[in-house]
Amino acid sequence: MYRQGDVLMVSLAPDAVPAAAVDAPSEPRDGRGRLVLALGEVTGHAHAVVGPGRLIREAGVFGPMLLHVPDGARVVHEEHAAISLPKGWYRVVRQREYVPGSVRIVAD
Amino acid sequence: MAEMDSWRTVAAATGAADRAAAEEGIRLAYRSAGLTGPERVVWARSPREAVQVLMGTPGPDGAALTGDETGASVRPAVLSAPWAAERDRAHRRLGPQGWSGHWHATGAGLWESTRVLVDRIRAGVVEQLADGRETETRVRLLLLDAALGQHDAAWLSAFDTDRPGPLGGAAMVARAAGWWWPYERVAVVCERPTELHRDEAGRLDRADGPALGYEDGFELYAWRGMPVPGEFLGELASLDPKRIRDEENAELRRVMLEFYGYDRYLAESGAVPVHRDETGILWRLELLGDEDVVMVEVVNSTPEPDGTSRTYWLRVPPTTRTAREGVAWTFGIAAEVYQPLRQT
Numbered sequence: 001m002y003r004q005g006d007v008l009m010v011s012l013a014p015d016a017v018p019a020a021a022v023d024a025p026s027e028p029r030d031g032r033g034r035l036v037l038a039l040g041e042v043t044g045h046a047h048a049v050v051g052p053g054r055l056i057r058e059a060g061v062f063g064p065m066l067l068h069v070p071d072g073a074r075v076v077h078e079e080h081a082a083i084s085l086p087k088g089w090y091r092v093v094r095q096r097e098y099v100p101g102s103v104r105i106v107a108d
Numbered sequence: 109m110a111e112m113d114s115w116r117t118v119a120a121a122t123g124a125a126d127r128a129a130a131e132e133g134i135r136l137a138y139r140s141a142g143l144t145g146p147e148r149v150v151w152a153r154s155p156r157e158a159v160q161v162l163m164g165t166p167g168p169d170g171a172a173l174t175g176d177e178t179g180a181s182v183r184p185a186v187l188s189a190p191w192a193a194e195r196d197r198a199h200r201r202l203g204p205q206g207w208s209g210h211w212h213a214t215g216a217g218l219w220e221s222t223r224v225l226v227d228r229i230r231a232g233v234v235e236q237l238a239d240g241r242e243t244e245t246r247v248r249l250l251l252l253d254a255a256l257g258q259h260d261a262a263w264l265s266a267f268d269t270d271r272p273g274p275l276g277g278a279a280m281v282a283r284a285a286g287w288w289w290p291y292e293r294v295a296v297v298c299e300r301p302t303e304l305h306r307d308e309a310g311r312l313d314r315a316d317g318p319a320l321g322y323e324d325g326f327e328l329y330a331w332r333g334m335p336v337p338g339e340f341l342g343e344l345a346s347l348d349p350k351r352i353r354d355e356e357n358a359e360l361r362r363v364m365l366e367f368y369g370y371d372r373y374l375a376e377s378g379a380v381p382v383h384r385d386e387t388g389i390l391w392r393l394e395l396l397g398d399e400d401v402v403m404v405e406v407v408n409s410t411p412e413p414d415g416t417s418r419t420y421w422l423r424v425p426p427t428t429r430t431a432r433e434g435v436a437w438t439f440g441i442a443a444e445v446y447q448p449l450r451q452t
Contacts (some may be wrong), residue, residue, distance in 0.1 A: 003451035008439045025209045031113070040308045041215075057212045081452035095438045098423045100362075100399060 002104075005080045006037050006095035009067065017089045021066045023071045024042040026054035037065065037075070037092050049085075055092075064090040109407075112214060112265055118283055119222050119261035120306075125299050127151065133280025134288060134295045140277055141185040146295040154322030155287045156233045158296045159250050162289065165239075166322070179292025181253040186290045187386035192272035194267045207415050211266055219262035221310035227314060228320070228335065229287075232328045250289075255285045258300060299323055307332055313339060315367065331363045344368075349376050353396070358416055360399070365409035371420045381405075383430045387446070390431040391421075401425045 002009045031037050034048035035055040049055070053069035072087040138145050150171050152158035161167040164174055197208050230251050238244035260282050270281035270356050281288055286298035303321035307313035311333030312320055317325035318338065329338045340360065344367045352368060355361040365373055373379075374391055383390040389405040403421045424434040436446035 001446070003448040003449045008441075008448070010441070025206070026429050057209075077452075080140070083450055083452055093439045093441070095422070096440065097438065098402075098425050 001094075002075070002085060004075050004077055004083050004091075008093040008095070009037075009075070009083075009085060009090040011086075012026045012089040012091055014089065017066070017068075021056045021058070024083070027057055027065075028048055034086065035067070036075075037067070038094055047075060047077045047080075050076055066090070067092050082096045085092050114220070115261040115265040118217055120256050120304060121258055122301050122304050125151075125297075126283075127285070129283070130281050130285035130288075130297055130412060133277045133284060134290065134297065136280060137186045137275070137277025138182070138290070138295075140190065140274055141182070143182060143185060143292075145179075145182070146291065147293045148295075150294055152296055152298050153324035154301075155229055155251075155254065155298055156236060156322070156326040156328035158254075158287065158289060158298050159233055159237060159247055162250050162298060163243075163246065172250055173294060173296070176232045178294040178296075182290045182292055187255045187278055190278070191263070191267075194275055197206075200266065214266040215262035215264075217377060221306075222259050224260050224311065224333070225320070228254060228328055228330070230328070231335075233377070234256075236326070244329045252293075253289050254287045255281070255290060257288050257298065258282050270379060274334075284434075303327075311331070315344060317341075332366060334359060334363050336360065336363055349373060361395070365401070370401070371405075385431045387435040388431040390428065390434055402426050402428050402434070404428075405437070406430050406435060420427070438447055 001011065026031070027035060032048075034046070034050055035053060037047040037049065037055070039046045048066065049069065051069065051073035052071055053073050055065060056066040056068070058064055058066060059103065067085075067090040069085055069087055069090070074084050075083040075085060134146065134149060150167065150173065151169070152161055153166050157167055161171060161175055162178070164172050166172040166353065176225060177247045198210065202210055205409045222354060232234045232243060232315065233251060234247050237247050242422075246412065252341075254448060260278060264279050264282055267275055271280070273443060281297070285302045288295060288297040299322065301320055301322050303314075303317045303318055303319075305312065307316040312328065312330035312335075313332045314329070315331060317329075319330040320328040329336050329341055331341065340363075344364065347364055347368050352361060352364045352373065355364060366370075370391075374393060377393065378392045379391055381389045382392045387404070388407065391401075391405060393401040393403075402425065403423050403425060405421050422434070422438050424437050428434045430443065432446060433443040
């Protein structure tokens with residue numbers, strides 16, 4: 001389990017990876033060739049993965065998403081220190097906040 | 109992604125429309141649909157003003173329109189039909205699952221934030237123009253005829269919008285102007301907002317003025333996405349804990365608390381931390397006649413450029429008992445599972 005700001009990456013055992021995800025298409029990379037885990041709508045700051053890998057969006061706009069980095073990867077952000085991820089599968093979770101009657105996503 | 113960035117910019121664009129390009133786009137959309145019109149294009153300064161003009165109130169150039177002058181809505185032919193055809197084409201080409209992936213990679217995220225904006229504009233127009241059940245129905249029906257111009261960006265991003273294609277006209281309007289109403293003989297088209305202020309999560313957000321404003325004075329106020337009355341914002345600068353406690357509307361009280369700062373309110377109200385562990389501090393604040401405010405105080409692991417660490421508060425469910433449980437909840441996992449090996 002690794003955390004960069006409002007994004008948590010929880011490592012998944014290979015047998016816990018949903019079968020549908022293995023063949024699912026990957027999210028496209030951004031203009032700089034990165035896989036964007038979360039994008040700040042206004043600043044454009046992004047939690048992004050550099051290096052080979054695939055990002056699979058499961059359901060819903062804010063994820064959860066699955067990340068596969070066969071050789072390991074680095075997660076970068078404009079305001080947070082980079083994180084090195086060992087190779088494998090991860091579930092990517094965005095932080096949320098309690099609001100009476102609903103729940104909303106945190107953005108940093 | 110570069111393409112998505114450009115559509116993102118379109119959706120959030122403010123300032124004067126490119127009227128020539130918008131009118132060319134409108135005419136192109138009519139032609140692509142096999143229509144000759146519109147005979148004329150009428151400009152309005154906001155969606156509210158456009159609806160007023162369509163209800164017979166003279167607009168800025170003195171033009172008031174009646175159903176006889178405009179003819180019937182041609183939105184189905186000009187926008188809905190080409191759209192449905194393009195969607196079918198994409199469906200056939202990509203398959204249901206492929207289409208779903210394509211939509212998630214293109215419009216889904218942008219629509220999520222744009223939809224909120226569109227809903228707020230619709231609600232604002234209804235609220236400000238409807239003075240009875242009859243006018244309300246009328247306003248709502250007119251809003252259904254609207255094409256969303258720049259706010260169609262999310263949908264357009266999922267399709268091929270080359271100029272000669274079926275959606276070329278709609279894409280040109282989207283890049284040049286705000287909402288538009290295509291009728292047989294007349295098209296009504298809006299300027300873009302003059303003000304649009306959103307927070308990092310894309311929610312309408314401004315403390316010292318309208319979060320969304322148009323040239324004709326159509327304005328919407330919001331604090332971190334929460335719609336608030338304009339005069340309420342003026343009061344925020346002079347808040348004190350007693351005023352916050354006395355506020356009976358729970359939603360407005362939440363806005364007040366957020367604006368005032370939970371930390372400051374906690375300190376001045378003599379609140380005490382109820383639990384502390386290596387993940388942070390848990391605070392509980394009792395509110396009369398409302399559920400308790402329970403928050404985790406967390407220190408950002410990455411120091412700011414000046415070397416200090418930023419502290420922030422996240423509200424968690426009132427049932428939360430420990431700081432770890434609170435932080436784990438913010439990520440949707442159980443307290444005993446929350447164990448980051450490294451965090452920045």
